[in-house]
Amino acid sequence: MKNAKLFERASSVLPGGVNSPVRAFKSVGGVPVFIEKADGCILTDSEGNEYIDYIGSWGPMILGHCHPKVVEALQNAVRKGTSFGTPSENEVLLAEEIVQRVDSVEMVRFVNSGTEATMSAVRLARAATKRDLIIKFAGGYHGHADSFLISAGSGAASLGIPDSPGVPTGAVKDTRIVPYNDLEKVELVFKEQDGNIAGVIVEPIAGNMGVVPPKPGFLMGLRNLCDQYGALLIFDEVMTGFRVARGGAQELYSINPDLTTFGKIIGGGLPVGAYGGSSELMSLIAPAGKVYQAGTLSGNPLAMTAGLVTLQQLSRETYAFLEKQSANLQEKLENTAMKSNVSIEIQRVGSMLTIFFTDHEINNIDDASKTNHKAFAGFFHSMLENGIHLPPSGYEAWFLSAAHNDDIIDKTVKCAANAFSFIERDHF
Numbered sequence: 001m002k003n004a005k006l007f008e009r010a011s012s013v014l015p016g017g018v019n020s021p022v023r024a025f026k027s028v029g030g031v032p033v034f035i036e037k038a039d040g041c042i043l044t045d046s047e048g049n050e051y052i053d054y055i056g057s058w059g060p061m062i063l064g065h066c067h068p069k070v071v072e073a074l075q076n077a078v079r080k081g082t083s084f085g086t087p088s089e090n091e092v093l094l095a096e097e098i099v100q101r102v103d104s105v106e107m108v109r110f111v112n113s114g115t116e117a118t119m120s121a122v123r124l125a126r127a128a129t130k131r132d133l134i135i136k137f138a139g140g141y142h143g144h145a146d147s148f149l150i151s152a153g154s155g156a157a158s159l160g161i162p163d164s165p166g167v168p169t170g171a172v173k174d175t176r177i178v179p180y181n182d183l184e185k186v187e188l189v190f191k192e193q194d195g196n197i198a199g200v201i202v203e204p205i206a207g208n209m210g211v212v213p214p215k216p217g218f219l220m221g222l223r224n225l226c227d228q229y230g231a232l233l234i235f236d237e238v239m240t241g242f243r244v245a246r247g248g249a250q251e252l253y254s255i256n257p258d259l260t261t262f263g264k265i266i267g268g269g270l271p272v273g274a275y276g277g278s279s280e281l282m283s284l285i286a287p288a289g290k291v292y293q294a295g296t297l298s299g300n301p302l303a304m305t306a307g308l309v310t311l312q313q314l315s316r317e318t319y320a321f322l323e324k325q326s327a328n329l330q331e332k333l334e335n336t337a338m339k340s341n342v343s344i345e346i347q348r349v350g351s352m353l354t355i356f357f358t359d360h361e362i363n364n365i366d367d368a369s370k371t372n373h374k375a376f377a378g379f380f381h382s383m384l385e386n387g388i389h390l391p392p393s394g395y396e397a398w399f400l401s402a403a404h405n406d407d408i409i410d411k412t413v414k415c416a417a418n419a420f421s422f423i424e425r426d427h428f
C-alpha cells in the first residue's frame with residue numbers, strides 16, 4: 001500500500017500529488033505508482049513491483065535507465081562540482097555534438113527545459129523578423145509558456161481563448177491556431193496576415209496528441225510558406241530531436257527549419273533544453289546581440305555531461321536497433337488486437353508510437369479526441385497490473401529505449417493480448 005499512502009501524503013503537500021499533471025493518472029483514473037529506482041527499461045516502485053517502462057521519462061531515456069557510461073560520467077562529474085555559473089568545457093562539447101549532427105544548427109544556447117527553449121526561440125523569431133504573430137497548431141505542445149497555452153479554435157484564423165486561468169488574453173493575442181496537417185489553413189492565415197507573421201512553430205512529428213506524423217508535403221509546405229512570406233520556421237524537436245534519427249525529424253524529412261528547439265534526450269535525464277539555428281540568427285542572442293535570455297543553471301555541468309555521453313552513445317546502429325524493435329512491437333500488437341477483434345490504429349515514427357483505439361487514421365487533435373479513451377484507460381490499467389507501465393493517457397507517445405530487447409517486446413505483447421481480450425468484453 002505504499003504507493004497509495006505516498007500519493008495520499010503527496011496530495012496534501014503537492015497540488016494534485018504530483019509535479020507535472022499527466023503523472024496524476026487523471027485521464028485513466030487510479031493511483032500513480034511511485035518509482036524508487038530504474039535500470040535499463042525496468043522501473044521498480046515503492047512496493048518492490050517491477051514494470052517494463054514505456055514512458056522513458058517522457059523521452060530522455062533513449063539508452064535506457066542508468067546506462068553505465070552515463071552513470072560513470074556523472075559520478076566523475078559530480079565530484080568536480082555541481083554548478084559553477086561560469087563557462088565549462090562540456091558546454092562546448094555538447095554544443096559541438098549537436099551542431100555536428102543537425103544540419104540547420106550552427107549555434108545553440110542551452111537552457112533548463114523545453115519550455116524555456118520554445119519561449120526563447122519565439123522571442124528570437126519575433127526579434128529577427130520585427131513581427132509579433134506566431135502560428136501554432138491545435139494540440140501541439142510547446143511547454144507551458146503563456147503564449148502557447150492556447151489550442152482551441154477550429155476556424156483558420158480564429159482568435160483563441162487561453163487554455164488556462166491565469167494566462168491573460170493579451171498573452172495569446174499574437175498566437176494563431178491552425179489544425180495540424182492542414183496546409184491550406186496555414187496559407188489562409190499567411191494571406192490574411194501578410195507581413196505580420198514572425199514564425200510558425202511546429203512539432204515536425206506531433207507527439208503530444210499521441211503520435212501524429214506529418215502528412216507528405218506538410219512540412220515542405222510550411223517551409224515554402226515561411227520563405228514566401230518572410231517568416232521563420234521553428235521546429236520544436238524537444239521530443240523528436242535525437243529520438244527519430246541521428247539528426248532529428250529534420251534529417252528524416254530532409255527539411256531545414258530556421259530555428260530548432262531541443263530538450264529531453266540532450267539532457268540524458270537531467271533538466272536541459274536548447275535552441276539553435278544559423279550563426280546569423282543566433283548572434284542576435286545576448287550577449288552577442290540584443291535579444292535577452294539568461295539562466296543561473298543554464299549549461300549546468302551535470303546536465304551537459306549526461307547529455308554529451310548520451311549523444312555519444314547514439315550511433316546509426318542504435319537508431320537501426322530502435323527501429324527494428326519498435327516495428328516489431330507495432331506489428332505484434334496489431335496482430336494481437338486483430339485476433340481479439342479490437343480496432344486499433346498504431347501510429348509510429350521510429351521509437352515513438354501511440355495506440356489509438358479507433359479504426360481511423362489520426363491526423364490532428366480532433367481525430368485524436370474522437371478515439372476511445374475509455375478503452376485506453378482499461379487497456380492501461382490491465383497493462384499496469386501485469387507489469388507494463390504505459391504513459392497514463394491516450395494522448396501520449398510511448399517511448400522505446402535501447403534496452404527494449406526481444407524478450408521485453410514479447411512480454412509486452414503477451415500482456416497486451418490479455419488487455420485486449422478484457423477490452424473486447426468491456427467496451428465493444
Ligand SMILES: *Cc1c(COP(=O)(O)O)cnc(C)c1O
Binds near residue numbers: 116207208237273
Ligand atoms: C516536452 C516538450 C516540451 C516541453 O519541455 P519541458 O522540458 O517539459 O518544458 C516542449 N515541446 C515538446 C514538443 C515537448 O515534447
